[in-house]
Amino acid sequence: MRAFKTAILSAALALGLAGAAQASEAVHIPQQNWPHGGVFGTIDKAAAQRGFQVYKEVCSACHSMRLVPIRTLAGIGFNEEELKAIAAGYEVQAGPNDAGEMFMRPAIPADRFPSPFANDQAARAANNGALPPDLSLMAKARVGGEDYVYAFLTGFEEPPAGVNLMPGMNYNKYFPGHQVGMPNILQPDGVSYADGTKATVEQQAKDVATFLTFAAEPHMDARKQMGVKVILFLIVLAGLMYATKRKLWSTLH
Template identity: 85%
Template sequence: MRALKTAILSAALALGIAGAAQASEGVKIPEQSWPHAGVFGTIDKASAQRGFQIYKEVCAACHSMRLVPIRTLAGIGFKEDELKALAAGYEVQAGPNDNGEMFMRPGIPADRFPSPFANDNAARAANNGALPPDLSLIAKARQGFEDYIYAFLTGFEDPPADMNLMPGMNYNKYFPGHQVGMPNILQPDGVTYADGTKATVEQQAKDVATFLTFVAEPHLDARKQMGVKVILFLLVFAGLMYASKRQLWSKIH
């Protein structure tokens, strides 16, 4: 029985914020307004920087971003010296050296964010058998995208009186099944934002969702800008072709 409970807990936490936004139970995820939404939308860099602060101070204790190079943060306004200082705060494995041995060294901006655990088994051992999901692509990998991340992070509540939570589980109204192993990690004023923004739970959730949207698609703004340029070019080209056609056929008629 204990093994069964551990297995269920592992599955729940492994899904974590990676759960499907609208499961078979029909959990409806509220839509939010995002500055980066739409054709002309762009990432709110200040919000993304605050989201990174939360990731670094809160989320990184359990969740990795092993697909994201540290230098990616240049896209939300981090300067080169800031990236170097940030990277140097991490110890990364390198090598082998001349003796064929791996060694640890301070990080550089080209390195990817190191995982909080040496391997998946170590992560499970530290989390009651569960494997916290990697957050590198989480914003693009789940139905609902950033809306789901926001909903999940703000969806922790006391369970209904008629609901029996399994040991080690927490109630979340937006998580499929409503029982999740991940605890509520966001608290009012749980962080002190460097820019002085009031750290409400809703603000923190929005900032985390914005940051994870950025790391999942660092070239989002550039892609949209290129799309607009292509559309404008095609409109101008279509106008020129139409004018040329009228000129040509006017002589024939």
């Protein structure tokens, strides 16, 4: 019990230090080029699929995505059979049954991604008191969006001379305060991409950042397409209104 309270206190202190550092030091997040950037950009579905693989094989051991239905993956190119196969790899709680008991069953595409832990207390106990954040909206929740996600995942390094890390903390040059409980989870060739893409740390970070961008806003491509159509419509409408105005006023002179 004492060890658990110590872990909680350490995590709280770390968050406090990070907040103070953020207030006193602006961390510069480098900007990346993304296929989905700009008005006409669209999600790179191949990259998003690779990013999902990174999430599934690496990130999901600690991080949940409990706001995202599995069937959302259809938006990056997974067909119905693939969605069923992906869902079958998870178990979700269901019930109660006739005996009034809850039970576990294989997930279906309509289910949301289950959490790796039964509850927040279990998650903290497994991570030295720190609560791994849910990644459903991570690409929207952080200033810098996908740029921040990429920078954070590639920002782990040895601390500079004179920097003393708190017990259980790791140095990340892009994290406010530079001390974070999460270790460097991406390793070269840490996953084997089915399409043959070389799984460098930078590639994995860019792919998972793309996937998290899609997960946070799965209708982004459709929204952009609708926006372009509306702009074109307004341009045509403005032209017609101008032509009509010219026609009407020409009879008055």
